[in-house]
Amino acid sequence: MKRSSLAQKxxxxxxxxxxxxxxxxxxxxxxxxxxxxSTGAFSLDSVxxxxxxxxxxxxxxxxxxxxxxxxxxxxxxxxxxxxxxxxNFQRMSVMLVMLPMWMSFLIRTYSxxxxxGESGVINSALGKIGIGPxxxxxxxxxxxxxxxxxxxxxxxxxxxxxxAKMDVRLIEAAQDLGCGKLQVIRKVVFPLSVPGIASGITxxxxxxxxxxxxxxxxxxxxxxxxxxxxxxxFQTANNYNLGAALSLVLMVMIxxxxxxxxxxxxxxxxxxxxxxx
Amino acid sequence: xxxxxVIIDLxxxxxxxxxxxxxxxxxxxxxxxxxxxxxGPSGCGxxxxxxxxxxxxxQDSGDVIFEGKNINGVPAYKRQVNTIFQRYxxxxxxxxxxxxxxxxxxxxxxxxxxxxxxxxxxxLVNLKGFGSRNIDSLSGGQQQRxxxxxxxxxxxxxxxxxxxxxxxxxxxxxxxxxxxxxxQQKLGITFIYVTHDQEEALSMSDTVVVxxxxxxxxxxxxxxxxxxxxxxxxxDFIGESNILDGVMREDFHVEFSxxxxxxxxxxxxxxxxxxxxxxxxxIDVVPAGQGMLQGEVTSVxxxxxxxxxxxxxDNFKWMIQTTxxxxxxxxxxxxxxxxxxxxxxxxxxxxxxxxxxSFSEEFDELSDPTVVEEEEE
Numbered sequence: 001m002k003r004s005s006l007a008q009k010x011x012x013x014x015x016x017x018x019x020x021x022x023x024x025x026x027x028x029x030x031x032x033x034x035x036x037x038s039t040g041a042f043s044l045d046s047v048x049x050x051x052x053x054x055x056x057x058x059x060x061x062x063x064x065x066x067x068x069x070x071x072x073x074x075x076x077x078x079x080x081x082x083x084x085x086x087x088n089f090q091r092m093s094v095m096l097v098m099l100p101m102w103m104s105f106l107i108r109t110y111s112x113x114x115x116x117g118e119s120g121v122i123n124s125a126l127g128k129i130g131i132g133p134x135x136x137x138x139x140x141x142x143x144x145x146x147x148x149x150x151x152x153x154x155x156x157x158x159x160x161x162x163x164a165k166m167d168v169r170l171i172e173a174a175q176d177l178g179c180g181k182l183q184v185i186r187k188v189v190f191p192l193s194v195p196g197i198a199s200g201i202t203x204x205x206x207x208x209x210x211x212x213x214x215x216x217x218x219x220x221x222x223x224x225x226x227x228x229x230x231x232x233x234f235q236t237a238n239n240y241n242l243g244a245a246l247s248l249v250l251m252v253m254i255x256x257x258x259x260x261x262x263x264x265x266x267x268x269x270x271x272x273x274x275x276x277x
Numbered sequence: 278x279x280x281x282x283v284i285i286d287l288x289x290x291x292x293x294x295x296x297x298x299x300x301x302x303x304x305x306x307x308x309x310x311x312x313x314x315x316x317g318p319s320g321c322g323x324x325x326x327x328x329x330x331x332x333x334x335x336q337d338s339g340d341v342i343f344e345g346k347n348i349n350g351v352p353a354y355k356r357q358v359n360t361i362f363q364r365y366x367x368x369x370x371x372x373x374x375x376x377x378x379x380x381x382x383x384x385x386x387x388x389x390x391x392x393x394x395x396x397x398x399x400x401l402v403n404l405k406g407f408g409s410r411n412i413d414s415l416s417g418g419q420q421q422r423x424x425x426x427x428x429x430x431x432x433x434x435x436x437x438x439x440x441x442x443x444x445x446x447x448x449x450x451x452x453x454x455x456x457x458x459x460x461q462q463k464l465g466i467t468f469i470y471v472t473h474d475q476e477e478a479l480s481m482s483d484t485v486v487v488x489x490x491x492x493x494x495x496x497x498x499x500x501x502x503x504x505x506x507x508x509x510x511x512x513d514f515i516g517e518s519n520i521l522d523g524v525m526r527e528d529f530h531v532e533f534s535x536x537x538x539x540x541x542x543x544x545x546x547x548x549x550x551x552x553x554x555x556x557x558x559x560i561d562v563v564p565a566g567q568g569m570l571q572g573e574v575t576s577v578x579x580x581x582x583x584x585x586x587x588x589x590x591d592n593f594k595w596m597i598q599t600t601x602x603x604x605x606x607x608x609x610x611x612x613x614x615x616x617x618x619x620x621x622x623x624x625x626x627x628x629x630x631x632x633x634x635s636f637s638e639e640f641d642e643l644s645d646p647t648v649v650e651e652e653e654e
Contacts, residue, residue, distance in 0.1 A: 169366035172333055175353040176360045177380035177431060187379075191370040 030251075033244030046245035053229060053246060057253065060226040063140070064209035067147035071155040071204050072197065074148070079159035079196075080189065083166070094160065097153050109146055109217050116142055116218070138220030146214040147204075154203035162196030163189070198265040206254055226250055281309040282344075284467055285330060285435060290339035292325055292491075299325050301491040303339070307435075307469060307484075312461055314470045314478040317488035318514070323471045326488075327437050330469065332356045344434075359433035363440045365424040367412045373399075373423050374408035380431035398426035401460060418449045425460070435467040442477070454481055475515045479503065487511045508621055512554045513630035519560075519595050520631020523553040523620070531620055534570055534591060538613070542620035552621045554631070557585070557598040559617035568610025574603050587633050594633040 037043035082093050100108055115121045116136040123133040136142060166189065174188045212227035226246065233243030283306045290303040300322045307313050315323035328334040329341060332353035341348050348356060359380075367376050377398050381391045399405050402422035412420065421441060428436055441457070442450045458481050461468045472478055478485050479499040487495040487502055487510075495507035506512035509520050523533035528543035533553050545551060565571050572590035579585075586597045588609060595611065603609055 167366065169362050169364065170368060172331075172353070173360070173362060173366040173368070173427075174379070175333075176331060176358075177427070178354045178383040180352075180354055183383065188368060192368075194370075 030244045030247050033240045034248045035245075037241060038239075043241075046239075046241040049242055050245055050249055053226065056224065056226050056229055057249070059224075060209050060250075061253070061257070063143065063147070063223070063225060064205050067144050067151070067208045068155075068201055068205045070144065070148050071152050072200065075152060075155035075159050075200065076193075076197075079156055079163050080185070082160055083163035090164065094157075097156050097160075101153060105150060106213065108150060109214055112142070112146055112149070112218055113137060116145075137218060138222050140219070140223050142218040142220075143215050143223045143225075146218040147208045147211065150214065151204040151207055154207075155200040158196045158199040158203070159193060162193050166192055194265050198261055201261060202258055205257065209254060210250060281311070283307065283342075284309040284344055285469075286340075286342035287326070287330070288340045288342065290326070290329060290336045290341070292322075292329070292334070292336050299491050300329075300336070303491075303493060305486060305493065305496070307467060309434075310465050310467055312458070312468045312470065312481060312483045313486060314472060314482040314484070315486050315488060316472060316475060316478040316514075317494075318473060321488040322491040323473075323488050324439055325491075327360070327439055327469060327471050330435070331358055331360050331437050357433055358435040358437055359428040359431060360437040360439060361424050361428045361441045363443055365420045367420055367423055367427070369412050371412070372408070373404065373410045373412065373415070376412065376423055377426045377430050379427060384431065394430055395426075398430045401429070401463075402426045403456075417444055418453065421445065421453065425457070429460070429464065433466065435469060436461075438468060438470045440471055440473070442472075450477075457481065479515070485515075487514060489514070505619055506554060506621065508624035509552050509554075509626040509628075509630045510624070512552075512619075512621070513626075517557045517596055517598070518631050519555045519557065519633070521553045521555070521593065522628070523551050525549045525551050525620060529615075531618065534593065536569065538569065538618060539615040540618045540620060541616045542618075545620065545622070550623055552623060552627050552631075554619040554621060555595075555613055555617060557596040558583070559613065560595070560597045560599070561612040561614075562586070562597060562599050562601045562603065563610040563612050565608040565610050568612045571608060571610040574605050574607045574609060577603055577605055592634075596633045 034046055035042060035044070037045055082090055085093075113120070117123070118133045118135075118137070120136070122136060126132040126134065170188055170192070171184055174184045179187060209225075210227045210230075212225070212231045215223045215225050215228055230243050230246045230250070233239045233246065237243075285305075285307040287303050287305040290300055291298070292300040303322075303326060305326075315326055317323050325334065329336050332348075332351060332355075335350070343357070368379065371379065374395055377395045378391050381394055386394070395408065396405075399408060402425050404419065404422050404426065407415070407419070407423075412423070415423065421444075424441070438457075442453050445453060454477060457468075470478075470481065479502075482499055485495075485497060485499050485502045486493055487507075489510050495502050495511045497505070497507075502511060503515055506515065506518075509518075512518040512520055521533040523531050525542070525545035525548070526532050526537060527547060528545075529540055531538055531540045531542070531551065531553060540553075561568075570590050572588040572595070574586055575589050575594065576587040577584055580598070583598045583600050584602060586599060586603050586609075588595045588597060588611065590611070597611065
């Protein structure tokens with residue numbers, strides 16, 4: 001190891017530089033703005049204002065949690081059945097799951113407006129049979145739909161990966177010892193897929209909680225989440241300090257949520273080598 | 278064993294995958310308490326047979342009878358048979374105790390009873406005190422013991438063992454063979470054991486079922502299959518054999534290598550072509566001119582307990598295992614007692630095995646099916 005230490009340093013250098021520039025430096029800047037006022041002097045004013053946004057934080061986490069739960073409920077059975085189909089079908093399905101990601105996130109979200117809007121695809125179809133127009137857009141439901149739609153692949157992929165890798169003999173062993181189909185899932189498949197569930201939750205929950213684009217386009221100003229508030233501080237209110245303080249709190253809250261999640265899945269992570277896709 | 282009732286009866290079982298025949302009309306009766314070994318090379322269908330008995334696989338045709346009842350289509354979890362898997366298939370999210378208790382919990386046993394049963398099983402497999410250990414922290418041999426305990430804990434009527442010792446090193450393998458046999462005798466339950474290791478099959482089993490190409494070649498006791506192999510394949514697969522082309526002139530008289538010999542076999546047609554098997558260790562080396570046949574030594578290998586000598590007799594190369602020393606180029610005589618010749622009917626395998634003319638240690642190992650890793654589905 002010692003002989004290659006210089007080579008290793010050279011290989012590692014770009015990554016360390018990258019991390020310093022784009023991870024550590026922004027974090028320090030967030031911290032700096034959060035703990036200063038507009039003149040640059042140390043101040044806790046911004047941090048003190050955060051209390052006013054408690055409701056928004058709770059709302060954001062609730063929306064994130066609901067969207068994550070719905071994604072999990074949709075993705076889990078899908079991943080399970082997919083993992084038990086023929087290899088060719090699996091490959092094609094995984095590609096189809098990823099296909100929407102080839103398009104811009106903005107376009108994908110925007111296209112829902114043309115589907116859900118008052119003169120959108122659904123309402124014009126319903127109009128022909130004398131129903132509606134229904135208020136499908138600009139409400140909480142549309143926001144949740146947008147979150148689930150956009151982030152579902154990030155739930156499916158880790159679940160599918162862990163289920164496809166699961167040893168068939170473990171399932172056979174469970175059947176052999178007396179497990180019916182549902183018991184196999186409850187006693188073997190589910191516990192062994194916990195690391196996949198944990199990665200899926202992480203990858204859906206975090207972007208859901210901090211999103212602002214989905215709420216703006218599909219919520220139509222009716223749903224104001226913490227991402228919107230932070231964006232407004234930077235873009236319109238020009239209050240970088242409050243925006244940074246809110247971001248800091250959001251980060252801490254997400255870290256706490258993930259910490260709780262890891263606490264419950266840690267022991268299984270060890271056993272399975274912690275699959276994070 | 279034959280005086281106990283039949284517990285598993287396979288009748289005319291056939292299976293094929295994608296047009297390839299895996300099992301062709303298998304008929305096999307297994308008696309209660311018997312230790313039966315399915316023995317054969319890779320791809321012979323032995324694992325498939327086991328999976329059909331376990332209920333993991335449905336046969337295309339034929340019946341599986343368990344204690345007189347047809348159990349075709351009964352799913353694995355309702356069958357009174359349990360499998361010990363090749364690579365153990367222990368649940369990684371459960372510790373040793375919970376792995377063994379897995380089947381007991383499904384039976385909704387009382388916690389006290391489960392505890393007592395798990396402790397008894399841990400003692401049976403010599404893993405007392407390992408209950409709270411993680412599966413990952415165990416060695417291969419220990420994992421194997423947990424797998425055995427887990428399968429036996431649910432009191433199966435029949436235990437299916439799919440090359441259970443395949444992943445262990447030789448020394449551990451030998452110890453586990455003895456231990457498995459002891460456990461089987463102690464509990465008195467039926468074991469159906471799949472292996473490609475002929476030595477393992479001979480030393481553990483009450484009955485050996487030799488399979489090849491999806492068909493049963495020979496069912497018999499270890500002594501039967503070794504001493505009275507049904508055909509050239511069985512003779513060659515189990516131990517070393519010289520297999521000669523012969524003609525049965527009349528009862529108790531067989532002709533091969535241009536000579537007529539006395540033997541103990543009868544019941545063949547007059548002048549029926551046959552295969553004659555002579556085991557290398559049954560051949561006596563005598564001075565030239567004094568034997569029934571004689572030839573030139575072409576190779577001598579020291580094997581520890583004996584020498585392995587290849588002798589060329591009229592262009593047929595014999596293998597002889599003897600404690601007497603000979604040198605390459607020597608002319609020696611060989612002598613065979615009548616009861617050490619075994620006469621077999623001609624089969625599709627005649628002429629394929631039993632001549633050591635292309636013999637070399639390396640070649641033997643390359644072509645030895647027992648060295649090939651078993652990978653069947």
